[in-house]
Amino acid sequence: MLRSISTILVLIFTVPAFAQIQAVDIYSVKQLSQLIHQNRYLQQVKLDDCQLVEDIEARAEVLKEPLYQFLWGEMLLTGTCVQQDSRRGMTQLTASANQGSNEALFRLARYYDEGERVIENNETAVKYALPAASGGYIPAQMLLVKLLNEGYGSPFDYEHSYRLLYHNVFDNQASKVKAEKLLKQLATKMPASIVKRAQKRR
Structure with a gap:
């Protein structure tokens, strides 16, 4: 009897914890664009408990979608939800810029203007x-x-x-x-x- 009560109590206190973990859908291009323009893209990835890391990586590395290359590059550069890898991150950001992403072009321009992560070069900016x-x-x-x-x-x-x-x-x-x-x-x-x-x- 005591064992049954203990089992019930465990279920009562553990089910809500599992219920709090909710699957997160990958961002649409429109949603991601808005997050970037609001400068909330890295914050959102963390708010989503880093659940989308593999999806983001696949869209960037395999599908080569420009906005996701931008996001993945920034995640690698800053170590957001992944181990920091500045060289790989800059490669992704440059790949996004080479596809004509205004967001990536601007970010690279800022990095070179401010000398952040790269040697300052205003002409490159x-x-x-x-x-x-x-x-x-x-x-x-x-x-x-x-x-x-x-x-x-x-x-x-x-x-x-x-x-x-x-x-x-x-x-x-x-x-x-x-x-x-x-x-x-x-x-x-x-x-x-x-x-x-x-x-x-x-």
């Missing part, structure tokens, strides 16, 4: 920021104009970079104010006629 900016990625447009203001890149890119950022729609007032400040500084490097031309919609 421009090289990565420019295609992401041209692809409509606002953070890359901001970074590109900042780099041009600092004297990196080519004056031939001034008008194009000014136009990209000037004609954008911003998610919040803070981003708009930051863009205006960057554009005002870049305009001092350009002839007034070129600034006016860049401000006109094509």
Whole structure:
């Protein structure tokens, strides 16, 4: 009788613990894109108790999906849910950028601009920021104009970079104010006629 009661008590206290473990579905491209734009992608992987590591790795390494190459690369670079492997992580991030991922291009541009994980090289940062900016990625447009203001890149890119950022729609007032400040500084490097031309919609 006592043994039966003990068994029942064990079941009562262990079933809820198992019930708390829930299977997590792999993120859709749209969901992952939103997580990246909100800079919550690594946090979400950890919040999901690292259950998706194998799925993420397969989508990156086997299926070679750009956004998952980005995510997997960042996980390896930061040691999120996996053993840190910076070289392998950078390889994945570069592979994503080579497929045209604006997110990966921007991240590489930032790494080279800030000298994080790589030797600082602002010209390389421009090289990565420019295609992401041209692809409509606002953070890359901001970074590109900042780099041009600092004297990196080519004056031939001034008008194009000014136009990209000037004609954008911003998610919040803070981003708009930051863009205006960057554009005002870049305009001092350009002839007034070129600034006016860049401000006109094509």
